[in-house]
Amino acid sequence: MGSEGITQECSQKVANPGRATILALGKAFPHQLVMQDYLVDGYFRDTNCDDPVLKQKLTRLCKTTTVKTRYVVMSEEILKKYPELAIEGLPTLKQRLDICNDAVTQMAVEASQACIKNWGRPISDITHLVYVSSSEARLPGGDLYLARGLGLNPEIQRVMLYFVGCSGGVAGLRVAKDIAENNPGSRVLLATSETTIIGFKPPSAKRPYDLVGVALFGDGAGAMIIGSDPVLGNEKPLFELHTAIQEFLPETEKAIDGRLTEEGISFKLARELPQIIEDNIEGFCEKLIKVVGFPDKEYNKMFWAVHPGGPAILNRMEKRLELSPEKLNASRRALMDYGNASSNTIVYVLEYMLEESLKIKRENQGDNEWGLILAFGPGITFEGILARNLTV
Template sequence: MSERAAFINQVTTAVPSQDVHKAFLAWAEQRLPDERQRSVFRRMAERSGINHRWSVLPTTAGGGSPVADGGLYADAPPPTSERMRIYAETAPELALAAIAKLDAGAIARTTHLVVASCTGFVAPGVDQIIARRLGLANHVERTLIGFMGCYAAIAALRTAYHIVRSEPAARVLVVTVELSTLHLQFTDDMEALLGMLQFGDGAAAAIVSADATGLRIDRPFAIAMEDSETLIQWAIGETGFVMQLSGEVPGRIGSALEKPWIRERILDAVDAGKIDSWAVHAGGRSILDAVQRGFDLPANALDRSREVLADFGNMSSSTLMFVLAAILRQSDEGERSGVALAFGPGLAAEGFRYERAA
């Protein structure tokens, strides 16, 4: 291996303890004005491929969900200030829960900390809070990647890749933490409710270094798709962060993957059928279907992404990290090469090729 190589040595994950998926489905269905819409919503929810989504929000005194009496969303949408207060308290805790599963010796040798999060803001930042709570040296270099959305994990790992390639002795702690359930919106718009039913909370942590173990990061890429900037939008409102997620996204992704120049950027002249494994951001069943059709992949090619979607939903930037964790955990000698790929606001696609260390 080249001395300039960078490897994802470990990836660990954490989710909160409360499963809110079924409670949200019942709440959302009640907001729709007629039975025809409710029937369509139920059918779409059943086809979503999601069984569980987890939230940092506490249960009520009676053990109910955030939309039950006494919950955060029981009566009226709370202001952004209240949501950010909860973020400041709980985002570091969830991030630290993921970090605690990493090898303690690797954490102690951290030289750089890269944190990605788009579901909240606090200053001093989550990066500083994490560094202080871990007792990292005060000269550890920190980078905070915010508001990039679902492909921020790629940006964080790519940042670590460049650090290690320029400083081979570096040991980078990469963290993603997303609290999407803090941004529930009160609406009777079916498209908005279908968008919200996908999102949950989760955190992940990784060690990236020159140590030749795990997955070697190779050939990062970034693609901004033309005339697509309105398809995924994420704005700060008076009652949380408001996402606009167009139903056109899967179709636009599918058509983009047919373009030779985009395929070349992602596959680097390798036939898609010769890629051993795929770490695709589980942004939704229709997005995974679009990628599978676009590259004409076998039926089981995106199984790990679909399993993450089923068990956790879309956790924004943390989702791809959960897929990478599964790839590292479920070692397969036949899986030597792979593609990590995520989509987000822009509409943009970002990713990298990876190879399993010998």
Template sequence: MPPVFLNRIGTATPGHEVHGTFRAFAEGLIADPRERRLFSRMADRAGIARRWSVLPPDGRPGHVDAEGFYAAGGFPSTRARMARWEAEAPGLAFRALDALGPVEGITHLIVASCTGFAAPGLDHAISAHLGLDETVARTNVGFMGCQAAIVALRLARDAVRADSSARVLVVNLELCTLHLQERPEVEQLLCFLLFGDGCSAALVSADPAGLRLDGFRCALLPEAEEQIAWRVGDNGFDMVLSGEVPKSLARALPPRLPALLDGAEPEAFDLWAIHPGGRSVLDAVEESCRPPQGALAGSRAVLEEHGNMSSPTVMFVLRGMLEAREAGRRGIAMAFGPGLSAETMRFMTV
């Protein structure tokens, strides 16, 4: 089978920086002063300086966005959130496609998102925007959370291995900030404090440029099954991201690492594109996988600038590695999702 390459990545975020505004609103939901202080300490340690949203922020106390999408005591229904996702998603996707650059001869389109759904959906909007041939094979990957980008790249690689003339466009788009909840629990508010909006677009083909995609592995961690969950509720999607996830990863990854790394030792990899699900998640991977010193710097930088954007986030990390690559360096990408599950991708810079 021919080798397959991730040739280019383009990324985009909305124009509204909201981290401080969202944090102030969350603190205002906590009545107990001790819990409010705990939230503030944890927020300070999150490793996030900025997050971006399709919603313009409102700096007034007790407000979230300037449009009143989140009105105190009257947060929007799931229907309203999906309507906003449908309205905002195409424009952000088009910006990521512009950043990707020219794409010709596309044979497959894979779109991944877990924060919004519509049919006809984003795949149709992208096809029309790019003028893709009506015979392009379209696939939508939904509700796989933060690991969906690696799943989508695996599907893209399979398509090119089946037909070396295939050219696959992979788009990951999430509008996480459309799913805030008006809840006072500190753990839930800390979960909301992580997430931002973003999009990536990537080209996968047999053209020998970029990152060679060498293999994929996955693992289920049933002992932590309910620690990451994502379900449709009446008022948006209900996210569970337990504070126990880092501890579970630290315990579960070492015995599974030989399989996830396809038998290689951690020191065999120069580049580590770890999905920055949070500072403590990166700490847990660093502790349990023992990558080279400073190997997670790229992931920490993306977390600081963008927060956790769910599926596109690891693509932002990979984009940095693509832009700064030196030929012949081996890499591993890793992301986690509902279940609890882990997906890995081995690659080589060319």
């Protein structure tokens, strides 16, 4: 598996005392790179399926997702060792977890190491760990295995968020923010790690919604260091986390329905999911924006770091909030390059957001200092953080 990080230019804005800031980002991926143009033939070959109707449907879905590339743990070697993963109806939860537990730990370690390198301080300065994954299940949890793999102090304080889905990255960031602001001097490592093997299945006419996941989701890991009162000269804060809120929408529990069964995880996504998000996004954002007294509807004066659940959700948001097309560039780029990697994806979006901010600054298009970090998950749950970009 490979890891990547990002090194930022010197921050220009000063963080407010006591406010949590993102001090570094890092990411990691498995070695298998999947080109979307070749996914359909490979998937139907690997699962020994020759259904022309399902193949045509997946081909159409692969084009509409806008994904170009993504990384996956699944490989020919894994399918040779566990051929039952491609056979309909066999109980394979043990096999899946054997693969997933090791894979997510390895990716989380690599993403965290990349993040710590970018941070520039000793690993011994990390005081807390928040670990997020919807791709494993074990006792002790992945938080302990990650701590051991990194060589963290056994006295480190750990929090684990399991099966939060696509909102997990921002949920973890909200928890890390609270820890950092209530424990002066603390430095929180937030790590997310996901693999689609937990839900890999052969195509079936009885489960047409599975094909959406095949066309959309990818694997990987992400990491952030969060802390308040950055040490001048040693730390370069990227984003200040001002206000964080969470809200679930009543009577929407079945809109994102996931079940862990003997055959792995199965998901059902309601067709009305993008519409539900469109109908509720503006009211949710207004709750965050009013904290700093922004005038109504001035959304294009902000940056938007949105978890790209899929192109339909981004398109609906852009329409409802009347956003300029470039406002969701970071989210669309992350989706195109990595697919929907569940909780990890917000890390990739934030990296691209920093690039987009530098471009806006060079072109004198305003600084977009304030913005929102958003994600949507099962519940339907909205996660949002009002943030300042300290690099513009």
